[in-house]
Amino acid sequence: MKNKCDIVQDLLPLYVDGCCTQGSRELVEEHLKECPACKQAFGEMTGEIPVPEEPQPEAEPVSAEPVPEEPEKKQEKTFRKGMKKIRRRWIASLIVVIILVPLLLLGINQVRGEGLCYTNLREFYLAHAFLGKMKAGDYEGATKYVDRETRRGEFQERFTEEELANYDQDAIDTFVAAAQGYTEMGGLSGYRFHWGGYASAMVGGESFDGDTFYRFDFTITVGGKDYLASLEVTDNGVTNCSVYDNPMGGPQQLNAINVWEYTLWDEYEARYDNPEREAAYTAFVEKRAYESGLQVAPK
Incomplete structure (x- = not known):
């Protein structure tokens, strides 16, 4: 068979060119039907069968040699990393100080019983919220931070529920009308709490109904002029806001909001005047004053 393959492969060029005899042609064709090797050789000559590509060996990855880092850049990189760590630790320490120092001061004031402390933080917030609304000129909004309920209790001792229906x-209308004095004087443009000093935040005492109130001192700026303002606040809101310009008191327009409840009281008295009620209320006041130790027993 090997000799026949040699003969056929010798005849293939003549067969491809069509120059062999009829007998040689038949021999080649008959052999190609049964010999894959010669058929492959015929295909390579005629292009009918693609020549298989020899597998190429995979190129081995070339390991890149690390480029040595310059000493200056290495030192700079190390320095930046060190500074980054220091910065993070410094920021963390600062945050701890910012949190702990106020907590410590609040605790000290709590023990001393003066200044901002844990038990008057709500009252301090209400004072700030009240002044914030006043600064915005939202006088009706400021009444949300006014202790109207304590005043209602006093009114209920004198007037019936029907008379107090509105x-x-x-109370809102009376306060807003009184607060217009701030607008007349140029408006409240700023306020700041007095952090130093004994009277900046202290227990002011108890209200007529026995509620503890705290007093906070602020400097308020109205019409470009600074005034000392003292706010008395319970956990229900502001009960008084006194403004001082001198020992005799501040401008009447600014102190009007301190007496809004008296204005409303006078209006209710004028509207529901009753001698019997007047006598009953006078007796009630005298009794409460006696119970508080302010005067001798009523006759």
């Missing part, structure tokens, strides 16, 4: 709206 108390909330009447």
